[in-house]
Amino acid sequence: MARADQTEITFRIVIEQPVAGVLHSLQAKDGGPLDPKGSDGGEPLVFDFPVRVGPGPKFLGDQVRREGPVRRFVYIRIGQLAGDAASPWSRRMKIDIHDIGQDLLDRAGRGTGVIETRINGTGEDGTPACATVRPAARRLAKR
Template sequence: MAKADQIAIRLRILIEQPVIGVRYSLQAKDDQPLDPKTSQTGEPLSFDLPIRIAPGPKFFGDQVRREGPVRRFIYIRIGQLAGDPASDWSRRMKIDIHDLDETLLARAIEARGIEIVVNGTGKDGTPACATVPPIRRQPVER
């Protein structure tokens, strides 16, 4: 698909209740940590990244991963995978974007941004991992 047919927007992933002292990062195109952050007091962590949306909808971008013909998601690396070799954790969060509601997606395209909020702590008190369901998704201005 030609880039001319794609609309660029900003995706913000907001991790509420991250585990204090644990490093989180985006996963770069080369599978390395990107933009590592650590919550010192439980404050939310925010990651902004560009994505492109094409009719279908289809999703593209350096941090957009794929699984099969439809599923698209963003990885958040945790602990050792986020560049902290001393961490007890070596995990990733998978945040789906392929299932965005069409109405929300249209509003996000108009606003040129969307925010996906997830919980950073699992029920057992450790860093959330695997596929993490969104708490909310909303359009945001750039």
């Protein structure tokens, strides 16, 4: 697909209620941590990154991972995987993006904002959430 057929959209992942003191990061193109950050008091963590969206829709970019012909997602690395060798956790969150509605993609593609996905960063057992994490909310937010 030619780049002329793609629109760059800023995506934002907000991790609400992260476990205090635990590093989180995006997963870089090479698989390592990108932009690690933590929260001392459980304040939300915010990660912004570009995604190219083409017809279909097709999602492309350094943070976009794929599974099968349709599923596209972004990994959030946690603890050791985010660069904290002393952490007791070595986990990843998988956040789906292939299910974002066309209307939201169209509005974001016009430059009216960023696609913000909010997730809960703490699992039911009180440890960092991991595996596939369903969004608590998704919306078009201001830049």
